[in-house]
Amino acid sequence: MSKGRIAFQGELGANSHEACTTLYPGWEPVPHGTFEDAFEAVKSGDCGLGMIPVENSTAGRVADVHHLLPSSGLKIIGEHFKPIHFQLMAQKGVTLEELTTVTSMPIALHQCRKTVKALGLEGRAAGDTAGAARIVAEGADRTVAALAPALAAEIYGLDILARDVEDEHHNTTRFLIMTAETNPPAPAFTAPCITSVVFRVRNIPAALYKAMGGFATNGVNVSKLESYMEDGAWSATFFYAEVDGRPEDRNLARAFEELQFFSEKFEILGVYPADPFRS
Template sequence: MTTKRIAFQGELGANSHEACVAHFPDYEPVPHASFEDAFEAVKSGDCALGMIPVENSIAGRVADVHHLLPSSGLKIIGERFKPIHFQLMANPGVKLEDVRTAMSMPIALGQCRKLIRSLKLRTEGTGDTAGAAKLLSEHPDPTKAALAPALAARIYGLEILARDVEDEHNNTTRFLVMTADKAPAAPPADRSCVTSFVFRVRNLPAALYKGLGGFATNGVNMTKLESYMENGSWTATFFYAEVDGRPEDANVARAFEELQFFSEKFEILGVYPADPFRAQV
């Protein structure tokens, strides 16, 4: 076992791989087929950290991850924002005018509609952006190209035919950095922080309204509130939320106290420095 490994979901060359390289260059990125496998790699100690995407500015939240976070036993120790760029890549020697089909995961194909329409390309869905590049390298086809990150072209020996072909150039994915450490070190005192938590309110009239009221009266900025069903139940609605600040801040502590009075479950998933990218948007 090594402490210098970081888990991500997807093939080598995926956006998550690029995020690992950019933010943790001293760690060895380790690909996993599913989010469950990536979480388990961190939980078991095979990897020291996990780089997990939670939402995209165009496609919205990564639903699977929100279901896994509360039960993972992992803690959030950081966030990273990554601008997403797609490159159209093909086997060496292939010309742009030869391409008839674009391969990638459906979300990526949807984020590159303008290029696909302008070139009159058919689309072929794959499970992963980098997986499309890998498939093309293993099964060369002069009529096909993959939409994937630039790193995938270098790894799989493909040539980029068109760069940064995404429709929206402000396309950004937010990642959470996860650890199995039950009591990670507190963020530096001079850094603005985010606190992530989950809760389930008691079965009382207006419990959610009353529970959240403490954030308004105490001047706490709640930046995220999302609901999802727990274990397929229509009655047990879980909420994932994020606020600016730390649990020990007086106003946050008072808001949490009020929320817990109206909740039957409450758990802090992490307290971590806010990524400077937030100040740019």
């Protein structure tokens, strides 16, 4: 794939920005204020790819994304598990002893609460980790620090006073790489793959039980199954699932055949290599 532009939600220096540069060095990371804007940038062709966080090992799923994903019109071509590390950063020359306040998004403050407490700092909520770093850099208050990725310190000219201050060092975020291509190239045949699908079961008794039975009888692992409201209806009949394998694999093909028999809607959102992090 030729080098181009890759969309992400957040400001320059965010974890999503770091994920973009890790997987697609040489591509231009393009920040967007909302997930809707990032999806639209890919859908419109302004960006060739999107780097979208979907879940975190500590905080759980990213709710906004899971509502947008099934109706985005985009396809999934990859996944990336990124260990999340927060750095305590402040203006040039500031020392730890000068600090009284630390700012970041609430989830970052929560994930670094032991360090914040140990330093006797007051937490101040911000909308984005990288945005908090930018605000510290642009401000005049030397008593305020930010919790943000290391890239933010580099971009906004801040000093890192303490590294990797998160309470849980296994903290990891999973990203999906999205494209507007209707039929993206298939992954290498030798690579273990994940297939993502959305479906809506028929309105019959035990429909979900019957629809999912084919995965058990055919020995297919279902790694994720989540229900969603659709069009404001108070019924859990719309589902997003991730399964091991490719649609052309005999066992998975049989499972999908049974799933479709008990479903009103079925769509494959992507077939992509499993990140080695899974193993």
